[in-house]
Amino acid sequence: MNQTIKQVVLNNEEAMIAFRRDLHIHPELQWQEFRTTDQVAKELDKLGIPYRRTEPTGLIAELKGGKPGKTVALRADMDALPVQELNQDLPYKSTEDGKMHACGHDAHTAMLLTAAKALVEVKDELPGTVRFIFQPSEEIAEGAKEMIAQGAMEDVDHVFGIHIWSQTPSGKISCVVGSTFASADIIQIDFKGQGGHGAMPHDTIDAAVIASSFVMNLQAIVARETDPLDPVVVTIGKMDVGTRYNVIAENARLEGTLRCFNNTTRAKVAKSIEHYAKQTAAIYGGTAEMIYKQGTQPVINDENSALLVQKTITDSFGEDMLYFERPTTGGEDFSYFQDEAPGSFALVGCGNPEKDTEWAHHHGRFNIDESVMKNGAELYAQFAYNYLNQDEI
Numbered sequence: 465m466n467q468t469i470k471q472v473v474l475n476n477e478e479a480m481i482a483f484r485r486d487l488h489i490h491p492e493l494q495w496q497e498f499r500t501t502d503q504v505a506k507e508l509d510k511l512g513i514p515y516r517r518t519e520p521t522g523l524i525a526e527l528k529g530g531k532p533g534k535t536v537a538l539r540a541d542m543d544a545l546p547v548q549e550l551n552q553d554l555p556y557k558s559t560e561d562g563k564m565h566a567c568g569h570d571a572h573t574a575m576l577l578t579a580a581k582a583l584v585e586v587k588d589e590l591p592g593t594v595r596f597i598f599q600p601s602e603e604i605a606e607g608a609k610e611m612i613a614q615g616a617m618e619d620v621d622h623v624f625g626i627h628i629w630s631q632t633p634s635g636k637i638s639c640v641v642g643s644t645f646a647s648a649d650i651i652q653i654d655f656k657g658q659g660g661h662g663a664m665p666h667d668t669i670d671a672a673v674i675a676s677s678f679v680m681n682l683q684a685i686v687a688r689e690t691d692p693l694d695p696v697v698v699t700i701g702k703m704d705v706g707t708r709y710n711v712i713a714e715n716a717r718l719e720g721t722l723r724c725f726n727n728t729t730r731a732k733v734a735k736s737i738e739h740y741a742k743q744t745a746a747i748y749g750g751t752a753e754m755i756y757k758q759g760t761q762p763v764i765n766d767e768n769s770a771l772l773v774q775k776t777i778t779d780s781f782g783e784d785m786l787y788f789e790r791p792t793t794g795g796e797d798f799s800y801f802q803d804e805a806p807g808s809f810a811l812v813g814c815g816n817p818e819k820d821t822e823w824a825h826h827h828g829r830f831n832i833d834e835s836v837m838k839n840g841a842e843l844y845a846q847f848a849y850n851y852l853n854q855d856e857i
Contacts, residue, residue: 465776465779465780465846466586466589466845466846466849468582468585468586469582469583469585469586469842469845469846469849470780470842470846472581472582472585473578473579473581473582473838473841473842473845474838476578476581476582476841477578477837477838479578480574480575480577480578480837480838480841481574481834481837483503483507483573483574483577484570484571484573484574484834484837485555485556485570486503486556487500487503487542487565487570487573487574488556488557488558488564488565488570489556489557489558489559490558490559490560491544491545491558491560491563491564491565491570492542492543492544492560492563493543493544493545493546493563494543494600494601494603494604494606494607495520495521495600495601495606496521496543497521497522497542497543497600497601498520498521500521500542500573501517501521501522501523501542501598501600504523504542504573504577504598505517505523507577507580508523508525508577508580511580511581511584512584513525513526513527513580513584513596514526515596518600518610518611518614518616519614520600521542521600521601522542522597522598522599522600522607522610522611523596523598524595524596524597524598524611524614524615524616525580525595525596525598526593526594526595526596527580527583527584527587527590527593527594527595527596528587528593529587529588529589529590529591529592529593529594529852530587530588530589530590530591531590531591531592532591532592533590533591533592533593533852534591534592534593534621534622534851534852535592535593535594535595535619535620535621535622536592536593536594536595536620536621536622536623536624536847536848536851536852537594537595537596537597537616537617537620537622537623537624537801537805537807538576538579538594538595538596538597538623538624538625538844538847538848539576539597539599539608539623539624539625539798539801540569540572540573540575540576540596540597540598540599540625540626541569541572541573541599541600541602541607542569542570542572542573542598542599542600542602543569543600543601543602543603543607544558544560544563544564544565544566544567544569544570545563545564545565545566545567545603545826546562546563547562547563547564547566547826547827547828547830548561548562548564548828549563549564549566549828550827550828550829551828551829551831554831564828564830566825566826566827566828566830567603567825567826567830568627568628568629568630568814568825568830568832569602571628571814571832571834571837571840572626572627572628572840573598574837574841575626575837575840575841575844576596576598576841576844578837578838578841579596579841579842579844579845579848580594580596580845582841582842582845583845583848583849586849589849589853590848590849590852590853591852591853592852594848594852595616595620597611597616597801599611599616602796602797602798605648605759605760605795605797606797607797608797608798608799608800608801609797609800612800612801612804616801617801617804617805620804620805621805622769622805622806622807622851623801623802623804623805623806623807624769624773624807624808624809624810624844624847624848624851625798625801625807625808625809625810626809626810626811626812626840626843626844627796627809627810627811627812628811628812628814628832628836628840629789629811629812629813629814629815629825630814630815630821630822630823630824630825630830630832631789631792631815631822631824632787632789632811632812632813632814632815633787633813633815633816634813634814634815634816634819634821634833634835634836635784635785635813635836635839636785636786636787636813637777637781637785637786637787637810637811637812637813637839637843638786638787638788638789638810638811638813639765639770639773639774639777639808639809639810639811640765640770640788640789640791641765641767641770641771642764642765642767642770642791643725643762643763643764643765643791644763644764644765644791644792644796644809644811645760645762645763645791645792645793645794645795645796645798645799645809646695646697646723646724646725646762646763646791646792646793646794646795647722647723647724647725647727647730647758647759647760647761647762647795647799648721648722648723648759648760648794648795649721649722649723649730649734649756649757649758649759650719650720650721650756650757650759651700651718651719651720651721651722651734651737651754651755651756651757652717652718652719652754652755652756652757653678653717653718653719653720653737653741653752653753653754653755654715654716654717654752654753654754654755655671655674655675655678655715655716655717655718655741655745655750655751655752656671656714656715656745656750656751656752656753657669657670657671657674657712657713657714657715657716657745657748657749657750658714658749658750659671659711659712659713659714659715660711660712661710661711661712662709662710662711662712663710665712668712669714669748669749669750670712670713670748671705671706671712671713671714671715671716671750672705672706672712672713672716673748674716674744674745674748674750674752675703675705675716675718677744677747677748678718678740678741678744678745678752679700679703679718681740681744682698682700682737682740683698684740685698685733685736685737685740686698686733689732689733689736690729690732690733691729694724694725694726694729695723695724695725695791695793696722696723696724696729696733697721697722697723697724697793698720698721698722698723698733698737699720699721699723700718700719700720701719701720701721702717702718702719702720703716703717703718704716704717704718705717721759722734722737723793723794723795724762725762725764725791726762727761727762734756737754737756738752738754738756741754759795759797760795760796760797760799760800761799761800761802761803762799763796763798763799763802763809764799764802765807765808765809766802766806766807766808768806769806769807769808770808772808772847772850772851772854773808773810773843773847774786775850776843776846776847776850777810777843779846780842780843780846781839781842785839787813789811789813794825796809810843812836812839812840812843813836814832814833814836815833816833819831819833821833
């Protein structure tokens with residue numbers, strides 16, 4: 465543990481919380497994070513850390529240490545969600561109707577900036593370079609890929625990210641070896657039948673019946689075609705069927721998602737979903753077409769990296785802080801950075817019933833226990849310091 469890092473973070477805690485609240489008041493959606501990018505740039509200018517803007521939003525900053533060495537990247541996402549803020553009593557509630565930071569990205573950005581402040585103070589002790597990635601558009605799984613395309617991971621040896629997590633208690637931090645977040649893919653299925661009068665079903669092929677039958681039988685893929693010890697979630701979240709109460713539907717469109725931790729299972733289940741759709745349609749005399757869009761990869765923490773994070777947690781905060789959160793079938797596009805370099809992803813607990821911060825991510829009541837932000841900021845900085853100052857990982 466580096467005491468200078470710890471002290472700088474503590475000295476800047478109030479400013480960090482104020483910065484987070486400013487972003488919370490002014491949430492910006494995917495590829496619209498222009499004000500957020502400007503606010504981060506102003507802080508980097510104050511620190512004297514060189515950076516370049518990415519298009520259309522986001523920044524990549526770099527702090528070179530006093531000695532040559534490897535490059536470690538630290539990532540924070542910045543985008544908000546199209547969710548209406550329901551926390552009406554907050555002094556820093558969203559001022560943008562229908563938009564809010566309902567996932568904690570405002571905190572991630574503030575924590576990474578504070579980590580940068582701490583690392584500036586110890587840069588002469590760093591054998592290598594710390595790259596700070598302020599990423600837009602995580603919520604639609606496009607930002608990481610675009611940042612990589614614009615050079616975010618060039619010459620990076622290792623990558624580390626953090627997510628505030630309301631399901632984990634405040635005062636706990638988790639970084640498990642292996643599976644952390646699932647892949648998150650998008651499914652669209654279009655069923656076609658033959659429409660007609662609602663009073664004359666014998667002259668039709670009812671797309672509503674086809675779609676309903678498919679949904680009712682879909683879970684058999686999970687129950688009977690996948691290993692029960694290999695988690696899979698298939699959800700149909702939207703059905704658009706029919707036009708009028710007395711018209712038998714000719715078309716039905718279903719939209720859903722597939723979540724897995726294993727890419728082999730992922731491919732197998734995707735194939736099975738298409739097979740079920742086509743065969744179900746054929747039973748009734750209709751047809752089906754599936755459009756399958758891969759979203760995020762599964763987030764799989766590198767063993768050596770996760771163990772170093774765990775050591776950093778216990779050295780900096782004590783054994784009691786270390787926590788082992790169960791993997792989540794939520795998605796995270798941090799996975800694309802891990803395709804470019806080994807790394808790990810940690811969860812900083814912010815669930816505190818006394819502060820009403822246990823609401824699920826993406827809920828209109830979501831909020832965080834701001835007292836844990838110093839833990840996230842210090843973990844970013846201490847991990848980068850430890851990674852660069854060790855011989856091998």
